[in-house]
Amino acid sequence: MKKIFLFMMFLMLPLAVSAKVKVVGTLPVFASIAREVGGERVEVSRLVRPNQDPHFLDAKPTFVVALSQADLLLHGGLELEIGWLPPIVVQARNPKINPNTPGNVDLSQGNHLLEISQGKVDRSLGDVHPMGNPHTWFSPNNVKVMAVNISQHLSALDPEGKAYYAERLKTFVAALNQKIQQWEQQTAGFKGKKVITYHKSLSYFTDWTGLEVIDTVEPKPGIPPSSKHVDELLSEISNSQVKAILMESFYPSKVPEYLAEKAHIPLVQIPSDVGDEGTKGYFELMDRFIEKIKGAL
Amino acid sequence: MKKILWVLFLSLGVGWLSQVPLQAGEKQGTNHTDQEIEAISSQLKNATAPASDQTKSIGPFKYSANQAGLQKLLPDISLIGNFAGAYFSTDPTGATGVDPAKTGFNLQEIELALQSVIDPYLRADVMLAFSEDTVELEEGYFTTLAFPKGFQMRGGKFRLPFGRQNQKHTENWDFADNALMNKYVLGPDGLKELGVEVSYLIPLPFFLQLQGTFSNGDGDASFGGTRKQDFLYQGRLSTSFDVLENSSILFGTSAAFGFNNTGLGNQTQVFGGDVLFKWKPKAYRSLVWQSEYLFRSFEDGSSRQKDGGLYSYVDYQFLKRWHAGMRYDQTGLPSYLIAKEYRVTPALTFNPTEFTRLRVQYEYDKVASLDPIHSAFLQLEFSMGPHGGHPF
Numbered sequence: 001m002k003k004i005f006l007f008m009m010f011l012m013l014p015l016a017v018s019a020k021v022k023v024v025g026t027l028p029v030f031a032s033i034a035r036e037v038g039g040e041r042v043e044v045s046r047l048v049r050p051n052q053d054p055h056f057l058d059a060k061p062t063f064v065v066a067l068s069q070a071d072l073l074l075h076g077g078l079e080l081e082i083g084w085l086p087p088i089v090v091q092a093r094n095p096k097i098n099p100n101t102p103g104n105v106d107l108s109q110g111n112h113l114l115e116i117s118q119g120k121v122d123r124s125l126g127d128v129h130p131m132g133n134p135h136t137w138f139s140p141n142n143v144k145v146m147a148v149n150i151s152q153h154l155s156a157l158d159p160e161g162k163a164y165y166a167e168r169l170k171t172f173v174a175a176l177n178q179k180i181q182q183w184e185q186q187t188a189g190f191k192g193k194k195v196i197t198y199h200k201s202l203s204y205f206t207d208w209t210g211l212e213v214i215d216t217v218e219p220k221p222g223i224p225p226s227s228k229h230v231d232e233l234l235s236e237i238s239n240s241q242v243k244a245i246l247m248e249s250f251y252p253s254k255v256p257e258y259l260a261e262k263a264h265i266p267l268v269q270i271p272s273d274v275g276d277e278g279t280k281g282y283f284e285l286m287d288r289f290i291e292k293i294k295g296a297l
Numbered sequence: 298m299k300k301i302l303w304v305l306f307l308s309l310g311v312g313w314l315s316q317v318p319l320q321a322g323e324k325q326g327t328n329h330t331d332q333e334i335e336a337i338s339s340q341l342k343n344a345t346a347p348a349s350d351q352t353k354s355i356g357p358f359k360y361s362a363n364q365a366g367l368q369k370l371l372p373d374i375s376l377i378g379n380f381a382g383a384y385f386s387t388d389p390t391g392a393t394g395v396d397p398a399k400t401g402f403n404l405q406e407i408e409l410a411l412q413s414v415i416d417p418y419l420r421a422d423v424m425l426a427f428s429e430d431t432v433e434l435e436e437g438y439f440t441t442l443a444f445p446k447g448f449q450m451r452g453g454k455f456r457l458p459f460g461r462q463n464q465k466h467t468e469n470w471d472f473a474d475n476a477l478m479n480k481y482v483l484g485p486d487g488l489k490e491l492g493v494e495v496s497y498l499i500p501l502p503f504f505l506q507l508q509g510t511f512s513n514g515d516g517d518a519s520f521g522g523t524r525k526q527d528f529l530y531q532g533r534l535s536t537s538f539d540v541l542e543n544s545s546i547l548f549g550t551s552a553a554f555g556f557n558n559t560g561l562g563n564q565t566q567v568f569g570g571d572v573l574f575k576w577k578p579k580a581y582r583s584l585v586w587q588s589e590y591l592f593r594s595f596e597d598g599s600s601r602q603k604d605g606g607l608y609s610y611v612d613y614q615f616l617k618r619w620h621a622g623m624r625y626d627q628t629g630l631p632s633y634l635i636a637k638e639y640r641v642t643p644a645l646t647f648n649p650t651e652f653t654r655l656r657v658q659y660e661y662d663k664v665a666s667l668d669p670i671h672s673a674f675l676q677l678e679f680s681m682g683p684h685g686g687h688p689f
Contacts, residue, residue: 056651058583060539060575061506061535061537061545062504064498065503068446068500069500090442092498093442093446093447094446095442095443099414109341110341126650127651144333152338152341169334173330173334174330177329177330177333222651223649224617250579251580252616
């Protein structure tokens with residue numbers, strides 16, 4: 001009996017020792033921003049793997065464990081994770097991260113949002129997000145807002161670290177501003193160039209760089225392409241001089257590959273999140289992103 | 298020597314000179330950054346403040362004058378419909394629950410769900426099940442949201458956490474009908490009881506959950522004692538961990554103790570073990586292997602009866618919208634009540650969108666040495682509104 005007790009104590013040891021703020025980000029990109037801002041005062045983990053579609057995820061019991069021990073939950077908001085996150089937040093039985101508490105952070109707050117539905121919506125439009133397109137992190141200006149948001153919440157949770165977070169936030173934002181300048185120079189030639197994307201997930205990127213998305217491989221969000229839509233796309237590509245097809249790496253590549261081959265335009269498979277293709281942080285992710293698209297245009 | 302000093306002096310000077318404008322530039326940059334962060338901060342604060350504090354009141358209730366604000370407070374209302382066309386070489390007899398019951402068109406279930414957070418401490422989920430001519434409260438329970446760490450309580454009518462299949466609603470089944478042994482032991486519609494549940498997520502680095510329920514025990518497939526003290530006591534222990542980054546495994550054991558309706562004070566015990574393996578190598582590729590064994594022992598007048606059985610199935614998602622599944626059911630392990638039975642069930646599922654499902658299923662059912670029963674189903678399911686995901 002004593003042995004078992006000791007063993008249990010041993011297992012609980014890691015919980016007792018670590019006094020760091022425990023942050024769980026649903027997506028790797030959110031976790032990565034939290035790491036930048038939180039530095040050594042936080043312990044960050046993520047739920048979704050970089051090669052997965054954040055809309056479709058199986059909630060796993062291990063997610064519940066992560067959430068039950070979290071001090072701060074960072075999620076994308078705008079119903080991005082609506083299919084799987086709410087039930088596991090309930091199951092995590094952690095009052096600190098319940099909706100509308102300070103530990104439950106909607107990172108879309110204060111973001112510049114696109115595609116907010118006007119009027120009545122229904123699902124004949126596909127899997128729509130009426131409150132706005134949830135793939136906000138592909139605009140670096142939104143990431144800046146997310147970083148400030150995270151730092152505010154960290155400072156509230158861990159007032160001793162307030163100066164530390166402020167300092168790190170400043171460093172991150174300054175570095176991001178420099179990167180934005182660099183990226184804006186690199187993408188200066190993107191303006192007005194026509195592309196096709198797989199899902200409506202790159203709207204923030206194309207809005208920022210001036211790329212023009214004339215259609216998506218999915219006829220409607222979440223609905224795989226039919227052969228009729230593929231024909232339409234082919235004629236659109238040749239009529240409007242589409243330069244490239246862009247897709248995140250986790251989408252099925254069969255139809256885009258077919259389109260690219262038929263229309264003789266490049267298919268650009270871009271890393272979908274931090275960690276995909278070995279990218280180590282947001283800067284690397286966007287560097288790779290821009291480099292790949294630039295190479296194809 | 299002199300030369301070296303000169304070089305040193307010069308290089309220092311050049312270094313200092315080149316440093317000066319850089320520092321100035323940096324300083325300007327930081328000021329700008331500070332201002333920018335300040336601006337975003339105040340913008341964020343404004344975003345969280347309520348847009349308008351204008352209120353109207355009806356009697357004692359106050360609500361925001363803004364119509365959109367009112368709508369935001371509505372509970373989530375959703376409805377899931379399940380229909381099946383069925384063919385049986387011999388139509389089933391007795392209660393079939395939501396399973397297709399006869400050759401022809403079957404309304405399996407229409408489930409209306411109202412779900413909402415009630416206050417900072419509670420949420421409630423109510424699901425009404427409509428069949429062709431009745432409405433039944435399928436589940437209606439509250440869940441605590443702010444109990445001391447790791448504890449949670451549910452109260453009301455809910456599916457008891459016995460094994461995996463019993464906790465799942467029809468729309469989450471990977472097949473069109475219930476598993477055989479679940480039907481016999483826990484009832485065609487599953488074991489749903491009025492009572493309370495206390496569960497504890499044991500604070501460990503891996504998932505270990507203990508659930509205990511105390512309920513009326515009215516389900517008459519195995520329980521349904523008539524004396525006032527005939528309650529049902531049930532528990533479950535489950536654990537889960539990630540095997541590799543791509544896969545996870547879950548083990549559970551369940552037990553239920555209660556009284557049955559074969560005579561005053563006759564007792565029933567049910568035990569179960571289950572295992573679930575999930576593999577998800579890619580965004581749209583997954584494999585589920587789920588198996589469950591049930592064993593029942595009950596007093597029936599003077600004698601004690603025992604029966605047991607299992608099901609085991611795999612469900613493979615081979616394209617984003619397509620699943621293929623195969624299930625095997627077997628009773629009489631180690632003993633049976635009336636006859637030994639086994640069943641083989643292949644199924645093919647197509648989800649045109651997240652909100653509709655089409656499924657074809659064939660069943661080969663063999664009871665003792667009787668002629669096998671063949672059946673085939675074509676199931677259609679649709680879902681409207683924001684239906685909250687069910688627990689895994």
